[in-house]
Amino acid sequence: MNIQDNRVVTIHYKLTDDEGTLLDSSEGQEPLTYLHGSQAIISGLEKALTGREEGDSFEVTVQPEEGYGEVNPEMIQTVPRAAFGGIENLVPGMPLQADDGNGNVYHVIVREVKDEEVTIDVNHPLAGKVLHFDVTVQSVREATPEELAHGHAH
Numbered sequence: 001m002n003i004q005d006n007r008v009v010t011i012h013y014k015l016t017d018d019e020g021t022l023l024d025s026s027e028g029q030e031p032l033t034y035l036h037g038s039q040a041i042i043s044g045l046e047k048a049l050t051g052r053e054e055g056d057s058f059e060v061t062v063q064p065e066e067g068y069g070e071v072n073p074e075m076i077q078t079v080p081r082a083a084f085g086g087i088e089n090l091v092p093g094m095p096l097q098a099d100d101g102n103g104n105v106y107h108v109i110v111r112e113v114k115d116e117e118v119t120i121d122v123n124h125p126l127a128g129k130v131l132h133f134d135v136t137v138q139s140v141r142e143a144t145p146e147e148l149a150h151g152h153a154h
């Protein structure tokens with residue numbers, strides 16, 4: 001069975017950046033299972049998987065526009081140090097979760113820490129990166145009616 005919309009696909013993958021640094025991998029973990037066509041994975045990877053069969057292994061390079069987008073400079077902001085009152089030892093590179101007060105949680109990376117100000121980056125950590133995926137298709141099956149109704153794999 002090949003990969004088409006409304007089929008549930010299980011893959012093992014390895015993700016590296018342009019420098020060959022390993023960013024993510026399913027090796028030694030559960031493989032990734034998703035509903036094809038539901039935009040559960042980035043579009044460049046979904047496109048490359050379309051039509052593949054169980055057992056296929058391939059490599060694909062995904063540009064930022066089909067990955068996690070370009071870095072948006074407006075999403076790098078300076079906020080008063082007091083906003084992080086409860087957090088000791090803020091350091092550049094530190095990941096945080098921020099709450100906008102409306103129930104939305106953002107993943108934030110601390111970029112710069114000064115006495116009075118902290119620069120935070122709300123861009124996705126993989127924004128602006130060219131992504132190299134090494135993928136093996138483990139299985140492909142039809143989605144159940146329940147999975148289609150929910151819009152995700154079970």
Ligand code: ZN
Binds near residue numbers: 147150152154
């Ligand atoms: Zn569900």
